[in-house]
Amino acid sequence: MNKVKYIAIIPARKGSKRLPNKNIKNLNGRPLIEWTIEAAKNSRYIEEVLVSTNSEVIMEISEKMQASAPFKRPEELSTDIATTVEVLVHAIKFYEKKYMKEIENIILLQPTSPLRTSHDIDNAIQYYEEKGANGVISVSECDHPPLWANKLPEDMSLDNFMNDKYKNIRSQDLPTYYRLNGAIYIWNKKCFLEEKQYFLKEKTYAFLMNKKNGIDIDDELDFLIAQTIMKHNSNH
Template sequence: MKIAIIPARGGSKRLPGKNIKLLGGKPLIAWTIEAAIKSNIFDHIFVSTDSEEIASVSRDYGAKVPFLRPAELSSDRATTNDVVTHLISWFEKEYSQEVSNIAILQPTSPLRNAQHIQEAFKVMEMKRAKAVVSVCELEHPIQFCNQLGVDGSMDGFIELGDMKRTQDLDPIYRLNGAIYFLSREYANRLSELYSEGTYSYIMGLKSSIDIDVDLDFKLAEFFITNGD
C-alpha cells in the first residue's frame, strides 16, 4: 500500500492559521491534497492534524482524516518522525495491511504539483531507492555566507580563496521540504534518511516556495495569480 501523509498542525506562531489561509481562492492545504489526488499514486491520502477546522477543510477536498492527533503530538515539540510513525502504526492495525511506500507532503509547498510527485516517485522506482527527497539549488552561493562576530564584525567573513565569480561556483542544493518518498523501513527512523540508498529529486526555485512567513505567502500568491 502506498500512502501520503500531509502533516498539518493547527498552531502557527509566525503565520497564524496558515494551513487553511486562502491562497488563490482555496485553503493552502487544498493545493497539496489536490496534487496528491491528481498524481494517482496513492492508495490513501491522510491529513494528520490536531485541528478540527483543518480536518473539516481537508475532508472537503478529498483527504482522509480518521482522527485528531493525540495531545502528545499536538505541540510544536512533536517531530515529523513522531507524527508519521503514529499514523503508520494506526493504519497497519486498522487496515490489517502493511505500508510499502510513504510520501510526506508538507502543506506549505503549494506550488509542488502532481507532476512533481509523479517524477519523484519515478526516481524512486528507477533508482530502486530506499527514499527520495526533493531539493532545489541554493538561491545564493554558500561561500558568501558566514556568522557575524558579536559586535557585527566581518573580520574573516569570507576567505580570499572563496572569492570567485558566481558563475564559476559549483551549484549547491538545499532541502525544499516539498516531497519525501520513503520505503517502510524508514518509519520511526527519519533521522537515518540521508544515507546510502536515498536519492534527490531536483525542483525549480518557484516550485520550491515553502510558506513559513507572510512574505512567503505573498510570493506564492503572486505566482499562482500571475503564472510564469
Template sequence: MLKILAIVPARAGSKRLPKKNVRKLNGTPLVGYTLNAATASKYISHTIATSDCPEVLAIAKEYPNTTALLRPDELASDTATSIDVVKHAIDYAQEQGIEFDTICLLQPTSPLRDSEDIDNAIELFIAKNAKGVVSMTECSHSPLWATPLETEGQFKQFLSTLTGTRSQDLPKYYQLNGAIYLVDRVIFKQEGKLLFEHEFYPFIMSSENSVDIDTEIDFLTAELIVKNRI
C-alpha cells in the same frame, strides 16, 4: 505496483503565521493545494491528513481516498516531531487495514509542489530501487558567499577569499526544500528516520515550486506565483 501512503501533517498552531494551513491562498485553503496534488498523483493510493485542527479535518474529508486523522494533543505541540506524527499516522493506517509499502510525507507549507513533482519523485524512487528520495532545490545564493560575523577577523578572511571570484564560477549547491519525503515503510519502521545515507537519492525541484511558507513574505510570494500562473 507500489502502494504509496501519503501523509499530510497540518496542525492548527503556527507562531509566525497563525492558522496558516487553512488560510486562503488565492481562494483555496493552503492545505488544499497539497491534498489536490496528492489526489491527482498517479501513484499515491491513499492519503492521511493528520491534524488537531477541525477545519483541516473538515477539508480533508472532501477528498477521495483521504482519511482525516485527529491528532492527539501530545502530537500537536511545538515540541512534537515530524517523525512522531508519521509514526502515529502509519500505526493508524495499519490498524485500519490500509495497505502500503512506501511512505510519502507531503508538508502543506509547500503548496506549489504539484502532482507532477510527486509523480516524478516516485518514478525516481522506482527507477533507482531506492530506500528513499528527498526533494531539493538549487540554493538561490551560494553558501560560499556567506560567513559568520562573530569577529572582525572572520569578515576580513571572508573578503580575502572572494577576491576576483564571480558568482557564476562558483559550484552549485542544493538545499532541502521540505516538499517531498519518500521512504520505504520497512526501513522507516526499523530506523525511525526519514533520511538515510544509503540507497537514498535527491529529487531536484524548480525554485518556483519549492516555495516553503513560514512567514508572511513567503505566503505573499506563493500567492503572487499562483496568480501569475492563472
C-alpha cells in the same frame, strides 16, 4: 492483509507562530492545505491520502477534498517540540491497525509547499523506483552561494566573513549548491520505521525540483511570493 503501495501523509497542525493559522490561510482563493491535498489526489501512483491534524477545521477541509482524516492527532504530537518523524510513525501505525492494510511506501507532503504539483510527485515516485531507492528527498538549487554566507560576531566585523579564495569570484563561477526544499519525501516504510530518520543509512537520493515549485512557506514573505506566482500562473 491488503497492501497499499503508496500512501501520502500530510501533517497539518493548527496554529503557527510565524504565520498564524498558516495551513488554512487563504491562498489564491483556497485554504493553503487544499493545494497539497489536490496534488496528492491527482497523482497517478498515490492510492491513499492521509491527513494528520489536531484541527477540526482541517479535518473538515480534508474530508471535503476526499482525503482521509480518521483521527485527531494526540496533543503530545501537536506541540512545537513534537517531530515530524513521530507524527509519521503515529499515522502509519494508526492507519495499518484501523484499516488492516500494509503500507509499502510513504510519501510525506507538507502543506507549506503549495506549488508542488502532481506532476512533480509522480516524477519523484518514478525516480524513486528507477533508483531502487530506500528514500528520495526533493531539493532545489540555492538562491545564493552558501560560500558567501557566514555567522556574524558580536561586533559585526566582516574581517573573517569570507574565505579569501572566494572574495573576487563571480557567483556564476562558484560551484552549484542545493538545499532541501521540504516539498517531497518518499521512503520505504519498513526502512523508515526501522531508522526513524529522514536520511536513511543507505540508498537515499536527491530529487531535483525547480525553485518555483519548491517554494516552502515559512513566513509572510514566502506566502506573498507563492501568492504572486499563483496569480501569475492563473493569468497565463
